[in-house]
Amino acid sequence: MVFPPPIKVHAAPKLVNLVSKLNVRVLPTRRRLSQPDGPEGRLKRMRNIVTALVKNERIEVRYHSGDEARGYAERLISEAIRYGDLHKPTMDLAKFWIHDEAAVPKLFKVLVPRYKQWPSGLPYTRMLKAPTNIADYMNSTSLYAQHLFGVLELRGNPFPPLPGPFAKPHPGAIHNVLLEEARKEYFRSQTNIEKQAEQQTQAVPVPDEEDPLEQMTHNLLSESPTTESPESKK
Amino acid sequence: MTSTLLPSVRRTFQTGRGQLLQNAGVVGPLWKLGNLQFLLNGSNTAFGGSVTFIQTREMSKVKHRHTHPRHIWAKKRRERNDQELTDDNQSFLKKIIYDTYGPTTFDWRAENTGMPFVSPLKQIIHERGVWEPRSIRTGVIARKIGIHPMWDKEGKRMLTTLLQVTDNHVLKYIPPEVVQRNYGKRFTRQDVGLLLVGAESADPQRFTKEYLNLFEESGLPPKTKISRFMVTPNAKLQPGTPLFATHFKVGQLVEIFGHTIDHGFQGVMKRWGFKGMPASHGVTKSHRRGGNTGGGGEKARIWPGTKLPGHMGNRWRKLKGQEIVRINTKYNVLYIRGPAVMGEVGSFVTVCDTFMSSVETMDKSTIPFPTHYPEESEETIPEEYYVPNLFNFGEPSIVFEEKR
Amino acid sequence: MLKLFRYGFAELSSISQLSRCLSIGACSRAFTSQARRDPSETDEATAAINEGERLNLESDSTRTNSNADPHQNPYKNEMEETFAPFRFVYPEFLPDPTIKWRNRVREKLERMDMLKRRSNIDIPEFYVGSILSVTLSDRNAPGKTNTFVGICIQREGTAMRSMFTLRNVVDGHGVEITFDLYNPTILNITCLRLEKRLDENLRYLRDAPPEYSTFPFDMVPELRNPDAPVPINTLKVKLNPKPWHAKWQLWDLKGVEDFSHELESREWRKLNTWKFSEGYETAKYDLMKTYRSTIPAEEQTEIYSEVHQQLAKLTASLRKQKRKRTFVKPQKTV
Numbered sequence: 001m002v003f004p005p006p007i008k009v010h011a012a013p014k015l016v017n018l019v020s021k022l023n024v025r026v027l028p029t030r031r032r033l034s035q036p037d038g039p040e041g042r043l044k045r046m047r048n049i050v051t052a053l054v055k056n057e058r059i060e061v062r063y064h065s066g067d068e069a070r071g072y073a074e075r076l077i078s079e080a081i082r083y084g085d086l087h088k089p090t091m092d093l094a095k096f097w098i099h100d101e102a103a104v105p106k107l108f109k110v111l112v113p114r115y116k117q118w119p120s121g122l123p124y125t126r127m128l129k130a131p132t133n134i135a136d137y138m139n140s141t142s143l144y145a146q147h148l149f150g151v152l153e154l155r156g157n158p159f160p161p162l163p164g165p166f167a168k169p170h171p172g173a174i175h176n177v178l179l180e181e182a183r184k185e186y187f188r189s190q191t192n193i194e195k196q197a198e199q200q201t202q203a204v205p206v207p208d209e210e211d212p213l214e215q216m217t218h219n220l221l222s223e224s225p226t227t228e229s230p231e232s233k234k
Numbered sequence: 235m236t237s238t239l240l241p242s243v244r245r246t247f248q249t250g251r252g253q254l255l256q257n258a259g260v261v262g263p264l265w266k267l268g269n270l271q272f273l274l275n276g277s278n279t280a281f282g283g284s285v286t287f288i289q290t291r292e293m294s295k296v297k298h299r300h301t302h303p304r305h306i307w308a309k310k311r312r313e314r315n316d317q318e319l320t321d322d323n324q325s326f327l328k329k330i331i332y333d334t335y336g337p338t339t340f341d342w343r344a345e346n347t348g349m350p351f352v353s354p355l356k357q358i359i360h361e362r363g364v365w366e367p368r369s370i371r372t373g374v375i376a377r378k379i380g381i382h383p384m385w386d387k388e389g390k391r392m393l394t395t396l397l398q399v400t401d402n403h404v405l406k407y408i409p410p411e412v413v414q415r416n417y418g419k420r421f422t423r424q425d426v427g428l429l430l431v432g433a434e435s436a437d438p439q440r441f442t443k444e445y446l447n448l449f450e451e452s453g454l455p456p457k458t459k460i461s462r463f464m465v466t467p468n469a470k471l472q473p474g475t476p477l478f479a480t481h482f483k484v485g486q487l488v489e490i491f492g493h494t495i496d497h498g499f500q501g502v503m504k505r506w507g508f509k510g511m512p513a514s515h516g517v518t519k520s521h522r523r524g525g526n527t528g529g530g531g532e533k534a535r536i537w538p539g540t541k542l543p544g545h546m547g548n549r550w551r552k553l554k555g556q557e558i559v560r561i562n563t564k565y566n567v568l569y570i571r572g573p574a575v576m577g578e579v580g581s582f583v584t585v586c587d588t589f590m591s592s593v594e595t596m597d598k599s600t601i602p603f604p605t606h607y608p609e610e611s612e613e614t615i616p617e618e619y620y621v622p623n624l625f626n627f628g629e630p631s632i633v634f635e636e637k638r
Numbered sequence: 639m640l641k642l643f644r645y646g647f648a649e650l651s652s653i654s655q656l657s658r659c660l661s662i663g664a665c666s667r668a669f670t671s672q673a674r675r676d677p678s679e680t681d682e683a684t685a686a687i688n689e690g691e692r693l694n695l696e697s698d699s700t701r702t703n704s705n706a707d708p709h710q711n712p713y714k715n716e717m718e719e720t721f722a723p724f725r726f727v728y729p730e731f732l733p734d735p736t737i738k739w740r741n742r743v744r745e746k747l748e749r750m751d752m753l754k755r756r757s758n759i760d761i762p763e764f765y766v767g768s769i770l771s772v773t774l775s776d777r778n779a780p781g782k783t784n785t786f787v788g789i790c791i792q793r794e795g796t797a798m799r800s801m802f803t804l805r806n807v808v809d810g811h812g813v814e815i816t817f818d819l820y821n822p823t824i825l826n827i828t829c830l831r832l833e834k835r836l837d838e839n840l841r842y843l844r845d846a847p848p849e850y851s852t853f854p855f856d857m858v859p860e861l862r863n864p865d866a867p868v869p870i871n872t873l874k875v876k877l878n879p880k881p882w883h884a885k886w887q888l889w890d891l892k893g894v895e896d897f898s899h900e901l902e903s904r905e906w907r908k909l910n911t912w913k914f915s916e917g918y919e920t921a922k923y924d925l926m927k928t929y930r931s932t933i934p935a936e937e938q939t940e941i942y943s944e945v946h947q948q949l950a951k952l953t954a955s956l957r958k959q960k961r962k963r964t965f966v967k968p969q970k971t972v
Binding site for chain 3: 343
């Protein structure tokens with residue numbers, strides 16, 4: 001039994017609250033994670049992750065739980081930015097999602113100023129897949145053991161950056177070396193072509209007066225045509 | 235287009251009762267009436283001139299749904315390389331791609347006009363064919379973008395499905411001789427060639443080399459979706475020709491071919507519309523079960539074709555004789571009458587002229603042949619075309635006049 | 639380590655959006671500043687903006703601390719504040735929030751059709767609880783037109799699908815008619831009494847005495863100050879004794895008198911069980927659920943900034959026509 005029971009009406013967006021657009025990918029429906037304690041238990045699981053994230057700024061979690069909680073964290077921060085701490089419903093939200101009361105002021109005093117002037121289009125959090133030692137999970141039946149864990153962090157945190165996409169690509173790698181050479185050669189040939197074109201323009205032969213096509217090309221190639229052919233006037 | 239009835243013929247051979255027919259060797263024309271199939275034998279058989287009919291079921295052991303691409307097809311997506319490129323190299327690759335192809339990425343989720351990107355075609359070399367009564371034109375690839383209601387001039391509500399023709403180009407023409415050699419008598423007509431059409435240009439870095447080879451001849455960037463259409467040689471098009479929504483005319487009947495929605499493994503109530511069993515009155519653990527599946531005695535087994543739980547949807551389906559009621563030329567959108575077009579919002583379908591000549595009322599010679607070339611049309615194309623009896627929202631409200 | 643590389647591609651996509659978003663923001667800012675500077679040139683635009691400001695006062699009641707310290711409430715977007723109240727006046731311009739059914743091109747085409755239709759018929763502002771009169775062409779009616787008057791008990795659907803239901807009691811029988819808002823046979827929609835009620839829908843009027851939903855067909859439209867906020871009718875309806883059409887105890891109805899004496903103990907027990915099993919207490923904290931059931935503010939702004947100019951122009955011109963038609967020149971009488 002769904003509460004309240006669904007009614008057969010055409011769907012329309014709810015208009016009560018204005019919400020900020022999230023810059024993370026939002027799945028069409030929520031993930032079907034196991035929820036032995038019901039929907040309330042599910043929210044509590046999410047809450048634990050969000051609280052830990054606000055407190056520690058970088059945490060290691062199960063990938064799918066973490067990615068699910070990422071949306072809640074983003075929403076919480078965007079609500080805090082939108083309405084501030086004097087707005088009672090937002091304060092209630094913050095108190096629910098951060099069950100450690102000591103960490104609630106951090107949301108409004110530290111994170112909101114940090115993300116107030118955040119470039120639009122950039123999410124507040126970052127989710128990464130953590131390397132997993134598959135040997136530890138050989139006995140488990142899960143085929144997805146390699147995606148078990150992830151790292152969820154707030155952007156702009158004080159910790160040193162994680163290795164991975166943010167470590168610089170190695171310029172000494174073979175494909176980079178080869179591409180580098182190809183690039184140099186390409187631009188060298190481009191300059192050669194330009195030089196040749198310049199030389200050609202300098203040494204443009206006097207056009208045959210009877211051939212209009214040749215005359216036109218001559219006019220095009222030489223930037224300031226001194227004489228105009230009778231054809232071009234027409 | 236392959237004959238849809240072919241698998242059922244093969245099926246009758248496989249069953250035990252088809253043995254005699256198999257000995258007869260030749261199978262004549264075939265009609266399908268409900269679930270009865272009449273098989274007319276050829277003249278030089280043991281049953282010369284006689285009619286045999288065999289009852290067959292709709293479902294069979296023939297596998298309709300393929301869950302993976304065929305092994306002969308080129309592998310499409312390239313595996314992502316773990317090694318990053320330096321910024322210089324990345325921008326260099328982008329520059330090279332832009333120089334060769336122009337703009338390549340087509341985002342169907344964003345607000346787009348569906349117009350084909352720049353074609354590499356400088357001039358048309360192929361001679362253009364002339365329409366004849368039995369000639370077949372190419373079709374287009376479209377995306378289903380949604381359903382919304384419209385009204386006719388009598389004030390009657392109807393649902394329309396919107397199909398957007400997204401960045402379509404002709405890739406390749408295969409002449410009838412090659413088709414004959416490769417496919418034999420698989421097509422209903424022997425004088426047809428094939429035309430490959432691609433939709434939605436994409437970044438070449440995402441695809442394998444084998445897949446990119448398919449686009450070498452036309453000089454186009456790789457396409458997300460490729461499809462083939464049966465065409466007569468007079469309707470062939472040069473590789474690189476862009477296709478628009480104006481390829482069709484309003485009021486025309488078309489055939490739509492695509493994948494249905496994938497429902498996954500479903501029970502009999504959802505899959506076949508069974509009634510289930512009561513919620514109470516002593517019923518336990520079988521409220522949504524199918525009940526009895528067969529008799530006893532000699533028939534004590536599950537008969538082929540019995541309606542049982544199983545995978546539902548994600549199968550090829552063809553809709554015949556669908557009417558185009560409206561065309562938007564700016565956004566390349568076809569409005570099809572009715573909500574029956576298969577697939578989810580965002581899924582690909584192919585749209586081509588109907589083969590149901592008995593139902594088609596439009597004079598086929600007026601349809602642009604072999605396709606519509608907008609740059610050659612003398613008048614400016616209007617933004618919208620409507621079927622005469624469809625209500626245009628720019629008009630005043632409908633008023634009925636009193637009969638005198 | 640290699641897996642980390644792999645995820646980096648997904649991150650890059652969001653960064654690539656950055657430049658596009660920035661450019662859009664710049665455009666919108668330029669637009670507002672222009673509209674503010676020379677109001678004489680863009681009359682329609684400013685009219686819409688003024689209308690928005692007027693509506694802003696009444697509707698956005700959630701923002702209690704608008705005069706608070708700006709440091710505490712740093713978020714301020716002029717465009718958004720202007721267009722935020724439009725969602726109540728023109729709700730059907732927002733698309734269906736179901737993510738898998740959304741498509742930008744279709745939404746745009748629908749909006750264009752809606753504007754075309756609105757150029758031919760004046761669709762007034764109305765809410766659930768307002769009393770409307772609808773005239774539409776009917777082939778089978780004498781005179782070929784038909785008029786129905788009733789209270790709007792429900793609004794549903796989006797864009798071309800949007801509908802509203804009117805309820806009235808005719809000859810002792812409750813009658814409900816659902817109209818398509820963009821049905822071309824509709825000749826006229828008049829709002830006889832503009833007001834709001836406490837609930838999202840008034841389906842419970844089916845189980846209320848008929849006097850709550852009886853309205854005369856010759857009702858005269860009430861005069862009201864166009865600049866005043868829309869009044870909220872705080873009427874509490876007394877429901878009939880059971881049996882009912884639906885289990886009204888399952889919704890938090892505000893416009894209904896207390897009916898707890900109607901419920902049996904078994905129903906109370908079941909109600910509490912349902913509330914517990916569905917996480918009734920914590921459902922309001924499910925932030926992603928609310929996100930999936932609405933259209934984000936940025937998208938709303940984009941939509942209304944696209945259509946508002948044309949909307950204001952249409953409504954102004956249509957109302958002018960209407961006034962001309964209704965105004966009869968007084969004649970001299972001896």
